[in-house]
Amino acid sequence: MWTTRVRAPGARAVAPYLLVAPFFLVFGAFGVFPLVRTAWVSVHRWHLIGGDEGFRGLDNFRHLLGDPLFYNALGNTVSIFLLATVPQLALALCIATLLARRRPAWQVLVLVPNVVPVVAVALVFGQLLGRDYGIVNFLLGQVGVGPISWQAETWAAHLGVAVMVMWRWTGYTALLYLAAMRSVPRELYEAAALDGAGGWQRFRVVTLPGIRPTVLFTVVASAIGGVQMFTEPQLFDGSGLAGAGGSDRQFQTVAMYLYEVGFGRFDAGYAAAMTWVLFLFCAAFAATAVVLVRRLVSR
Amino acid sequence: MTVRVRHLAALAALVVFSLFPLYSTVVVASHDNADLARATPPLLPGGRLLDHVSELLDRVDLGQAMVNSAVIAGTVAVANALFCTVAGFAFARLRFRGREALFAVVLGSAMVPTQLGIVPVFMVVDALGWYDTFAAAIVPGLVSAFGVFWMRQACLEAVSDELVDAAKVDGCSLARVYWHVALPALRGPAAVLAMLSFATSWNEFSWPLVALDPNDTPTAQVVLSRLAGGYYTDYPLVLTGVLVSIVPVLLLFVLFARKVVAVLARGAAETGR
Numbered sequence: 001m002w003t004t005r006v007r008a009p010g011a012r013a014v015a016p017y018l019l020v021a022p023f024f025l026v027f028g029a030f031g032v033f034p035l036v037r038t039a040w041v042s043v044h045r046w047h048l049i050g051g052d053e054g055f056r057g058l059d060n061f062r063h064l065l066g067d068p069l070f071y072n073a074l075g076n077t078v079s080i081f082l083l084a085t086v087p088q089l090a091l092a093l094c095i096a097t098l099l100a101r102r103r104p105a106w107q108v109l110v111l112v113p114n115v116v117p118v119v120a121v122a123l124v125f126g127q128l129l130g131r132d133y134g135i136v137n138f139l140l141g142q143v144g145v146g147p148i149s150w151q152a153e154t155w156a157a158h159l160g161v162a163v164m165v166m167w168r169w170t171g172y173t174a175l176l177y178l179a180a181m182r183s184v185p186r187e188l189y190e191a192a193a194l195d196g197a198g199g200w201q202r203f204r205v206v207t208l209p210g211i212r213p214t215v216l217f218t219v220v221a222s223a224i225g226g227v228q229m230f231t232e233p234q235l236f237d238g239s240g241l242a243g244a245g246g247s248d249r250q251f252q253t254v255a256m257y258l259y260e261v262g263f264g265r266f267d268a269g270y271a272a273a274m275t276w277v278l279f280l281f282c283a284a285f286a287a288t289a290v291v292l293v294r295r296l297v298s299r
Numbered sequence: 300m301t302v303r304v305r306h307l308a309a310l311a312a313l314v315v316f317s318l319f320p321l322y323s324t325v326v327v328a329s330h331d332n333a334d335l336a337r338a339t340p341p342l343l344p345g346g347r348l349l350d351h352v353s354e355l356l357d358r359v360d361l362g363q364a365m366v367n368s369a370v371i372a373g374t375v376a377v378a379n380a381l382f383c384t385v386a387g388f389a390f391a392r393l394r395f396r397g398r399e400a401l402f403a404v405v406l407g408s409a410m411v412p413t414q415l416g417i418v419p420v421f422m423v424v425d426a427l428g429w430y431d432t433f434a435a436a437i438v439p440g441l442v443s444a445f446g447v448f449w450m451r452q453a454c455l456e457a458v459s460d461e462l463v464d465a466a467k468v469d470g471c472s473l474a475r476v477y478w479h480v481a482l483p484a485l486r487g488p489a490a491v492l493a494m495l496s497f498a499t500s501w502n503e504f505s506w507p508l509v510a511l512d513p514n515d516t517p518t519a520q521v522v523l524s525r526l527a528g529g530y531y532t533d534y535p536l537v538l539t540g541v542l543v544s545i546v547p548v549l550l551l552f553v554l555f556a557r558k559v560v561a562v563l564a565r566g567a568a569e570t571g572r
Contacts, residue, residue: 019389022382030439034419108556117502119520120541179564228414262418
């Protein structure tokens with residue numbers, strides 16, 4: 001009806017497209033085009049600056065699937081992701097329940113970590129987790145543990161990076177859960193209470209299924225964030241080895257390896273192949289998460 | 300302990316967990332290395348913060364880098380507020396062929412892990428001749444899928460079809476409908492979006508790291524990361540840099556905090572349906 005009554009049909013018909021055009025121009029130029037271009041680059045030997053050095057077919061992919069450094073980075077990424085995400089989501093659920101009947105000021109407080117730049121988070125935690133003068137080792141020392149060399153030991157480094165991610169995102173996730181919980185119809189709780197369900201049962205039978213889409217969203221979003229994890233581990237080791245993820249690459253993530261290959265070795269062809277494999281991982285993970293969360297929280 | 304006391308204790312622990320790293324940043328930044336090396340590290344702020352600030356500004360050009368960051372993040376913030384509101388308005392209140400399909404593309408694009416594309420995006424920017432220019436840092440972030448999604452939502456809630464139709468019957472042009480009807484109602488959400496875009500852009504690290512020459516016009520985050528590099532990290536100095544560089548985002552956050560929480564809550568209610 002909007003378009004039928006206009007005096008200058010040409011201009012009015014075009015206007016909506018003009019209004020949404022900036023998004024599609026930017027997404028096309030810096031989202032779709034690079035992705036398609038990457039597929040082309042990935043089957044070539046390609047120097048980042050120098051350009052095309054000849055067709056190589058699937059050589060880059062074959063090389064990647066036999067590259068121990070890639071598997072090392074992939075393993076580290078999955079390990080850090082699990083260490084950061086599983087406790088984070090569980091903790092966020094608890095915090096959301098805690099905040100449910102509180103004033104908004106509390107919600108503002110738990111959101112503070114989220115606005116602190118990742119670089120700052122990494123530098124601050126690097127100091128807190130310092131081997132000799134860090135406060136964490138000092139406190140552990142008071143109870144007779146340590147000192148732990150947070151950057152040098154694999155599990156400790158993974159835990160350290162995971163804690164940074166948790167610190168930054170738990171409050172944010174909790175707020176998302178809180179909002180979702182508020183949209184669960186009150187009658188469902190009353191019905192469950194009438195059926196004699198206790199607090200925990202009400203949570204399991206009413207709340208969890210009610211916020212399932214949000215849980216799914218946070219799982220997929222943290223997975224995508226996890227695959228891209230770069231700044232925290234990159235800056236975790238301040239000792240001049242930054243970029244390799246420790247002396248033995250014990251906390252090098254896939255995004256760091258991608259950066260090393262692309263901007264350290266300028267091997268754009270190989271980096272392009274890795275980019276595509278990681279995109280496929282993300283898609284596969286998102287699909288699996290959808291199925292799993294449906295199953296787990298359906299009843 | 301009663302349930303109430305336990306809840307309060309848990310909340311207190313939560314707040315300590317949220318704020319302790321920031322507090323300890325102030326503590327470390329206001330002490331000297333010698334104080335930190337004692338058997339019992341300092342737990343209260345010391346008196347050296349201002350000395351460290353002036354030493355920091357002598358040693359690295361954090362001031363210039365913060366100006367660069369502010370120019371980049373400010374442009375990104377204004378552009379997002381503008382482009383996302385007009386796109387959101389179009390998706391919410393205008394009827395045009397392909398609207399549903401185009402909006403599906405917007406939503407789908409939010410699922411593409413953009414940072415993985417850092418090598419191909421760099422190749423695009425380099426081919427455009429934008430390496431080490433503000434354009435390289437700004438243009439890819441001009442408009443975001445989440446912003447368009449949010450502003451469409453805000454428009455659906457705040458600007459009714461009836462209102463738009465009435466304005467149209469009165470003979471308003473599309474531009475005037477947007478300016479006089481939609482924009483006043485969207486001012487609040489657009490301001491929050493601008494603030495969030497500013498913070499996101501200000502916090503960005505990996506893209507400016509590759510798109511800008513680190514020796515030429517880096518952003519605050521890149522300068523900070525370089526301050527910490529090398530074989531020995533001077534933590535009081537580094538954390539002084541952290542403090543100085545987070546002041547703008549913390550200020551913005553304090554100003555907008557309540558509204559940001561409200562926006563987050565609404566976004567979650569949407570994904571939760």
